[in-house]
Amino acid sequence: MDSSSPSDGPSAVVIGVDYGTLSGRAVVVRVSDGVELASAVHVYPHAVIERALPSSGQLLPPDWALQVPSDYVDVLKVAVPAALAASGVSPEQVIGIGTDFTACTVLPVLADGTPLSELPEFADNPHAYVKLWKHHAAQSHADRINAAAHERAEPWIARYGGKLSAEWALAKGLELFENAPEVYARAEHIVEAADWIVWQLTGDYVRNACTAGYKEVRQGGQYPSSEFLEALNPGFGGFFRDKIEQPVGELGDRAGGLSAEAAGWTGLPEGIAVAVGNVDAHVTAAAAQALDPGQMVAIMGTSTCHVMNSDQLGEVPGMCGVVDGGIVKGLWGYEAGQSAVGDIFGWFIDSGVPQSYRDEAERLGLGMHEYLTSLAAEQAVGQTGLIALDWHNGNRSVLVDHTLSAVLVGQTLATTPEDVYRALLEATAFGTRTIVEAFKNSGVPVTELIVAGGLLKNELLMQIYADVTRLPLSVIGSDQGPALGSAIHAAVAAGSYPDVRTASASMGRSRPAAYLPDEGRAQAYDALFAEYALLHDYFGRGGNDVIHRLREIRRVAVER
């Protein structure tokens, strides 16, 4: 068999299922060339539970974000058959299914995988539900974890940029242990939703190397020690041993065969390959043909997630994590992120634009983002007279500080909405450059930027990123990157390709070097980036801690 060709003939297809924050999408993909034949979306009936528990109406504190696990199964029951029907493909042609998920999204379950939230005695206990990635109520637990890790000089902390996130399993686990001991005691596993959905498909529980590494602190096959856990809270020492430990599968491995029950839900043949679970951002690298060392993938939507393979192991300050095989087997997988990108642009427009802008955009048949972008595109670099810090939702990398907020310098009475809009576009590019430079300065080269996600449609934004980072910028060739990436992993799990990189070469899609940096603009941006960096350090590294003091003043004012 030619290693670049699929093993199952031209008619074979795979299913990729992408579990997002509000819905799940199933895509039917041809194994031979990655063509997407059809797709279907199922919106989670319970969406994100942030205010009150549906079962009892019990109000939730701020920063909570829960989900209901049956919503995920519904995607298998609804979206997969719908996509298959729309594709015109017969079920027998389907040779595998792969999934990707938000992370760290975790739930407590019984030994057989039954979610505790489905037990009558826990239906009214919010801690028994899925804690979604953006559940942020465990910040104080994360703060204690990080303080203890540094105090004890734990070797793994540098692999996470010096800080574990409040979103991750250890903080959420400690929150559960301390705030809901009855749920913690009853939980026989605390499982990533990425793995739980695979468990539902196969009947077997296999952890995936990606979330195990990034979200559960697995390094060199080891988790943090019981001594460390006991130092956090006596009695917590068994967290990893009792709740987390489970055989780990590499990405692209076959987790098992489709169970009879799941075959019934999906209409797919029993026994076909089910790929080991994956994470939405990381799986996109395969879809974007960006698996080589130095190819940094930026999945740009409401926020941005950066993933990159490298053959170099570096300790990058403030990165989210580095995991052996975290993206593909055999390379170090890095992750970093910006906690708001498209959300900033959306917030700006939602905050209001002049009536004359609405009228003109309507006349031109443009959305407001398109219209403001068209105005901003006419400006030379530096013409706005503005510089912004892109911290409207905190800073995920390099400062790793969710309590930061944004800064805008340079407004005059002549400052226009398109000036501010462009300054915000640029600010997010400066944020990406800050991350790229942190990698380079830690001995981890970055040679190319590959963009996936909804924002790649904004050509001005793409050119700004190329100019600001001085990197060639490629874009993914699919609107459904994560689902396509999951399908690629399904094809590998089914044995159609020998590994993910080979499958990516055939099934992935990208426009290489679609945007190249312009030297004149890049030089002009160097001067602006120097200003960004100065303000970044002044406001972000304690030169003036006004942002934190304002937050505290605000907290007191609201409580008063």
Next chain:
Amino acid sequence: MDSSSPSDGPSAVVIGVDYGTLSGRAVVVRVSDGVELASAVHVYPHAVIERALPSSGQLLPPDWALQVPSDYVDVLKVAVPAALAASGVSPEQVIGIGTDFTACTVLPVLADGTPLSELPEFADNPHAYVKLWKHHAAQSHADRINAAAHERAEPWIARYGGKLSAEWALAKGLELFENAPEVYARAEHIVEAADWIVWQLTGDYVRNACTAGYKEVRQGGQYPSSEFLEALNPGFGGFFRDKIEQPVGELGDRAGGLSAEAAGWTGLPEGIAVAVGNVDAHVTAAAAQALDPGQMVAIMGTSTCHVMNSDQLGEVPGMCGVVDGGIVKGLWGYEAGQSAVGDIFGWFIDSGVPQSYRDEAERLGLGMHEYLTSLAAEQAVGQTGLIALDWHNGNRSVLVDHTLSAVLVGQTLATTPEDVYRALLEATAFGTRTIVEAFKNSGVPVTELIVAGGLLKNELLMQIYADVTRLPLSVIGSDQGPALGSAIHAAVAAGSYPDVRTASASMGRSRPAAYLPDEGRAQAYDALFAEYALLHDYFGRGGNDVIHRLREIRRVAVER
């Protein structure tokens, strides 16, 4: 005669004429009690000439602002008779007329007062026209003046907070000397419009103590020396001696009697008292009954002008000026200012508000300022999480830097328009507190704030100013403060009152202590003001000169 009663019986009236930036307003005022009987406005036909000279269409450079002197005479011809007719008062009851003007607004004239712009040979020369206060093209001249003044340790510079403004007569005169020597040579006087209009009324040229001190650097009866002027440019040494020097009248003095020609224009009796010229801001102090030492008058509109009398002579850093008798005879008159206040709020709204806000404001029958104010009024101090620097049009006092621009710190994705609106209201209050503290720290006590101008209608803004400054805040009782102030000066010039303070007591109007600081809010504002002060010094005093660098980057970008 009782000194608190007018000398001309209950039927006597005076006319106050307020010359603003876009129009002149005449008010008929009863001498006995200051009641405003009627008023009329005449809009200047040529408005402000900023783009092209009407005579030739010749384009003007940026920062230019010219006016046409005949527009001022038209106010006498149109608005004065109209106001008189509307009042039902017979012309014989009018015993005096007083005027106030924007400043420093200057024009070159012949010995008889004929404006050079009215000579055919100069009709196409923009330098021959009135240079309005906001003509900002002489900044480089002002910079040289200030550098030379400090280098030579000129004693008068400290009386102007260490810096003369580009708006003032010396900078505008040097601009004329260097850029239009033919106009400079032909000018037999360079005269303040405040004095030129009095000249038109009386036929005699008398300078007023106010502009002579604040705008033409007259201190202790002396102007800057010829040696200093020669150091600026050889040949410029005669500027004050040849173009400016003229007998100076104190405020409230009689400049002369109404000429036959002016009686014809106005319909007023020939020979009635014409008061010495005045400045709109300074004359308002009399209308607001705020002439005692420590009573700081803030005329709050698009920008804010602060004027205050004191028995203490202090050298306040960055004040606009201190002049003996600059507001009333016998006290030191201080002036300071904020270069944008209402303009900032207007700019914010013009930049756009959400459609839902427009709809709700319309439903409630509120203007957008009123609606945003109503939302902002519901917030506790500090609840916005924001702090702003109010430098959208530079900083007039204490930093005296027109090239500064604004800063906003603390935005999040949850930041609302009313959050920003309130932060901007507060920022201008912090700007006023910065000025008040500069006075106090220089040994010039400030004990009360008296607000005049359009913004006094915003009760939230007034309360914020009281809370932020910890001063009792009074408001003027007239919508036409400058014109009423001019009328008060007319009554004094006519001999109805022995002096301006006595006339002010009878004819002025105020609501004393209409707003008092709340101790709880004042304490909360102390914390926010500390943050404002820190950012003020960091961005304004060279801690980080990013604002100036952004302006330079912008200049280069626009020119490229």
